[in-house]
Amino acid sequence: MKNVYLVIVLVAGICGHLPGQEVLPPKKRNFTQRIIDDGVVTFQTVVGTYARPLKWKKREWMQFGGAMAISAASVLLDQPVFRFSERNQTSFLDDLERVGDFLGQPENNYPFMIAVWGTGVIANNDWLRDTGLMIFASVTTSGIVQTLSKSLVGRARPATGEGELSFNPYGGVSYHSFPSGHTMLAVATSWILARRVNFLPAKIVFYGVPVLVGWSRLYGNAHWFSDIVLGSFLGIACAETILRIFPLLREARTQKFTVLPMGAGMRVAYRF
Numbered sequence: 001m002k003n004v005y006l007v008i009v010l011v012a013g014i015c016g017h018l019p020g021q022e023v024l025p026p027k028k029r030n031f032t033q034r035i036i037d038d039g040v041v042t043f044q045t046v047v048g049t050y051a052r053p054l055k056w057k058k059r060e061w062m063q064f065g066g067a068m069a070i071s072a073a074s075v076l077l078d079q080p081v082f083r084f085s086e087r088n089q090t091s092f093l094d095d096l097e098r099v100g101d102f103l104g105q106p107e108n109n110y111p112f113m114i115a116v117w118g119t120g121v122i123a124n125n126d127w128l129r130d131t132g133l134m135i136f137a138s139v140t141t142s143g144i145v146q147t148l149s150k151s152l153v154g155r156a157r158p159a160t161g162e163g164e165l166s167f168n169p170y171g172g173v174s175y176h177s178f179p180s181g182h183t184m185l186a187v188a189t190s191w192i193l194a195r196r197v198n199f200l201p202a203k204i205v206f207y208g209v210p211v212l213v214g215w216s217r218l219y220g221n222a223h224w225f226s227d228i229v230l231g232s233f234l235g236i237a238c239a240e241t242i243l244r245i246f247p248l249l250r251e252a253r254t255q256k257f258t259v260l261p262m263g264a265g266m267r268v269a270y271r272f
Helices: 002-015 031-055 058-087 091-104 106-123 126-153 181-196 200-219 225-252
Strands: 256-262 265-271
Touching (some): 031 106, 031 126, 031 225, 058 200, 058 225, 091 106, 091 181, 091 200, 126 181, 126 225, 181 200, 181 225, 200 225
16 A cells, blocks of 8 residues: 555656646756755745644634534544444454554654655656655644644543543553544645545545544554544644645745855855
């Protein structure tokens, strides 16, 4: 599954034949300049994503409130879903659960996004570069949010047997249930990819991966149903914010680095 993920993205980006994607001529910027530019715009995107709620209007706050209300209501389904999962365990589902768990692990997520971005830098392909950077910003932003939330909330995992309403802030990994980090990171990655391509089979794969990851966390008794719901909402929120602000920052930012050769070394110019 991971290889399919990578092949679809790399082939689509390198060929530049995605329906609806405008093919732009490569920018005449050297390797070092591309890396510096990408680092600046990625940092701005992460900061801008965290600051975005300060600019929310009534509509955005209503959407946020609705998502929180749905997440809270989904607690009522925690025990029924848990019992259903416990009653339906098979060897095939055990294998499928391991695939979902693999796809949601951060240590497998970051190499994928770096490969997408790195290929774009080497090939001077703007679509791949920007896609890789947006994934990186989305996963980094959502990753920090879910890491802090897990410790602060301290909700007991289903495997502890303490129930869905047991909380122990800073109680360790056994109390890191809320929200689901695997699901949140999978959504943060796949949502970017699904929105960046117009190839329907690829969209189906990308939208389907978080579903598999979320189910695997339920099946493995690592999270409650409401953990998956909130993790999905937060992942979508981070990804959607980045999809909106990254292109603007890439296009309109005023800070520019220029790297020029100078004797045996190089000179870095910073222009406002």
